[in-house]
Amino acid sequence: MRRMKGAAAIAAVGVLVAACGGGSGSKATPATSGAPTSAAAATSAGAAATSAGTGGASSPAAATSAATASGSTASGGTATAIGGNFKPGGTVVISNEQGQTWPCQFNPFNPAVNSEADGFVYEPLVYVNALKNGAETPMLASSYTWSADQKSIVFTIRDGVKWNDGQAFSAADVAYTFNLMKKNTALDLYALWTGAGLNSVVAAANKVTLTFNQPAKPYFYNFADQVGIVPEHIFSTGDAAAHPDTWADKAPVGTGPFMVNPCTPNNITYTANPHYWMPNEPHIQKVQYPAYLDNGPANLDLATGKAQWGSQYIPNIESFYLKKSKDNHYWFPPTQNVYLFPNNDKSHPATANLAVRQAIAYALDRSTIAKIGESGYWPAANQTGIVLPTFQNYFDASALSTAGYDKPNIAKAASLLTGAGYSKSKPLNLTVITITGYTDWDASLAVIKQELAPLGINLTIQDLEQQTYDSKFYDGNYDLAYGGEASAGPSPYYELRQVLYSKNSAAIGKQANGNYERYLNPAVDTLFDQYATADATTQVSLIKQISSYMIKDVPVIPTTGSGDWFQYNTSDIQGWPTQADPYAQPAAYIVPDTGQVLLHLYSKAAQ
């Protein structure tokens, strides 16, 4: 159960998986492992191109600013308390099961620990809200300006910001952060220097200029939102300077609203940063982040109100959590799909057969899968690939119903399958791979297996360790795979492009980078290419066209939604993100959104 949430967590962390851009890693893996990771290296050249595209266009909001041509500026240059004017006070306890004790490391460049550092201690230049069409909140940069060719961007760095050790923050720190990533490729988590074409980062007075080799707007989200800015005076000395990638950073110095004080293996205590630059922020004075090894106790603490901010699976949530208190609430905003990936490659003739894929897509009752497999926590997905209700305005309901995918159609599925030469008496045997410990997926697959059985499709469910699963999945060695590794983003474009763009694919045996089903369609590629430079309205119509290929070719079969786990208690703490006010992604494992949530929270008792 501990990894129940894993599916969502892993997928959500890197909103744009732009990795694999490193050029030179063409040496094969250690002789010690028999695993075919050499594929990873082999794709790198192609992947660099790929990842450049993965970013694709920016969010609709950014697209709007593109339309107003060169010198657009993010709104709001003045520093105001974003959560409103409340008196300080109160403690928030986070219940987000980790399955391990805290290593008490806060290096923001270490992807294994940075979700406890970013947002709390380290801040980005601009916060971009993936739940709200990419709405921007200026953070360490008070404004920015793109050049006309979108190859360079100038950030105006906020005045009066201090590091939590009292030293002054400046534009030099920003430039230092980016240049550190150039010097150490392991720090460049979004392949900015290798994939996005970042060329130079220069600070002058209170301005920082990032210059790229190519139009770089697609990467705004990565470099402005995902990179936490670090202090030069800390990172340029001692162990931090020697090994910035593995340095433990036990007492992180950042600009964020909280500082670590203290951390034990059982619990991280964050206290309000007295030097914080936003006036009257943060209202909350203390955050406790206990290390739960398992869902059980973490959920108990939520149910009893001992913890107020939950971010994990709770079985039976109505009776276990909601009924315990009128102040207990939950909100699970879906941001992406979970798919049944059929292998489209010719080497897997059964699943490469369109009729078979269509039959499966017609046969599945997605609402049952969502209801039983995902306990109704996530909505059913649909064959257009548009996540609802998050991306409602991109959804083409009539296209879906015209094709008959709006509800299960067993008769049609059976006739398609008969046409393909399979029936109850001549069954089609397929194996579907999934990840050990993702019990919601196991449950969903149990439902799927039962739904497909009457058609004459015998599904064998194979639970694999994450690593084994990954190498099979990435390399295309499977018939069917259950997966949801696609990345969320501020529009459906991000996820669909990753899954469908042909450059994200690879030959069987080579590591693909999102297009694991090996769907190759130049027409779809063209649509994606057009999206990057299109205006907002055109973008919507492009997405709808891409959806029509999802319906026509059934490259992948979306089954359910997935996204942020979020439970919250309002007896004392107020200001939580809600469906009505989705000011940030609410799960405690999504950074830097945690910082936004913490800035909005306040204690009722302290008022």
Place this chain on the structure above:
Amino acid sequence: MTALLVSAPTTEPARTSRRRGGGLWSAIRHNRKAMVGLVLFLLFCVVAAFPGLFTTVRHPNDIAYQPLLHPSGANWLGTTGLGQDVYAQVIYGTRQSLVIALVAGAGATILSVLFGVSAAYLGGWADDLLSLFTDVFLVLPTFPLIIVLATYAGKGSIAVVIIVLIITGWSFGARQLRAQALSLRNREFLESARVRGERSSYIIIFEVLPTMTSLILANFLGAALYSVLTAAGLQFLGLGDPSSISWGTMLYWAQNQQALISGYPAWALVPGLCVALLGVSFALLNYAFDEISNPALRPIRRARGKRAS
């Protein structure tokens, strides 16, 4: 699980009379612990062989009911989080646990006999070598080893689990059997067989082994108990096949859905109770065999009891 594995080597090598099957049976019949164990065991065997006699459900993994029903007339133990009948799963789960116990127990016992008896009988450097080998396996941390092997080598496959259990479960028995076989080495009946010019393999199989029946059986029971508990533990940790029907897997799902905390104790506790009962049946039989093979341990008649105290 420590206990019963430890017990035998310390007991004085039995003063064995060359008792064959018939004697064993009458010994069991007159031992209450053995009878209880045997009845339990046979009951599980019947359930495993004919699950259809005990439930009308034929496909216990089918999602046929509402999820999370409390126990009722229709679903005696309620339903799982997916909507499967818990009682039917318990019934059908018997088979896998029993198969694992018997096959792994038998496999481990065969290895024990092979290594232990040969070492004792051959003596000399062969004994040294085989004993060293046994000792190495004895001190290796087995359960972690099992976890590692079961996780990476064909997850969930019963065959893999059984093989792993055999590999890690034979060494203790081998030591015990070696000890007893050593005490037999110079007995007259073996001497006479040697004088007759029989081959070593013949002597071991037809002369030595029959005298060790009860210890071998006790060993088998110990290994079976170890296998039941270990396999259930593995599955409980989620290292089995989550779509298989077995008690350990049921416990995994129940734990996963936090059945205990959410108020579904039947789902969480009954499969564990079954594991425990099967384990108890082996343990009782094993304990009884200890008594049977070691006359000193037999329940005492009054007169002797007085003298002893």
Place this chain on the structure above:
Amino acid sequence: MRYLLRRLGFFVLTLWAAMTLNFFIPRMMPGSPLQSLRDRTHNKLSPAALTQLLQQFGFDPHQGIVVQYFQYLKDMVTGHWGYSIGGSLGEPVTQIIREALPWTLGLVGIATVLAFALGTIIGIVAGWRRGGAIDAVLPPVFVVTSALPYFWVALLLIMYLSLQTGGLLPNDFNYDQGLVPTFSVAFIRNVLWHAILPGTTILITSIGGWILTMRNNMITTLAEDYVRMGRAKGLSNRKIMYGYAARNAFLPNLSGFAMSLGFVIAGTILVEYVFNYPGLGYRFYEATVSADYPLLQALFLLVTLAVLVAVLLCDFATFWLDPRARAKG
């Protein structure tokens, strides 16, 4: 002397065999440190960066397997155990073990030794008063408890002593979250409070074995000629019980104890898992599922070493206590 040398030889050989297995098992399994690290870093790093990181963590993927093997042996022996590439990415393995070990030693160690000591004493009494009240009740009861699965007993205890008492006894962790470890009375009381349920679980499931073994040994020994001889000589019961019978019955139990430490570790994993007790057992489980080879290797080594040292100590103790063993040597 020859006997001691033989035991030392056995020690070294076994250790070497265990370490070799330890080296090859992870390498025969699917997956690799590179893949593990890729998963751990959420697929965010390029292969080049991953390789660079791995090298920092002490892996050189380009070395031959033989070189790696000898390097590994050297590192293990010299205590260079590397860095975690699992959940605690980048944390030195020695540091992780240093944090987890005291908890396991404290909880499992004490509970096991307690079970052994109590079990042995009860076993002596039961064996001595053959057919008495204790002997009539306890052995059958403990036959049953020793066959119970650890985790099931743990679940029962959680259900009835923690949940149904409204959390009277904590069902997880080594101390209350939010407490900072200090050597204060309050903290130590908290730690003990948290140890009750897991400790009880270990006690319940393991004590039965010791009772039964000791009782049986006792009875067998009591039937020996030299005990009868002692009686004939008119020695006091007390002297016979402790000086003759118990002492000789205890020796094989002691080596059984050492040998069974490996099984104790097994129970540890399950108990620590159920009770969320952040000790070595939990780390072992975690290292396995996250393919954290450096941690896994070190833990394997540690556990094997612990069992071996215990066996060796028992051998020496037996050698010292038992004239017959000395004579054999």
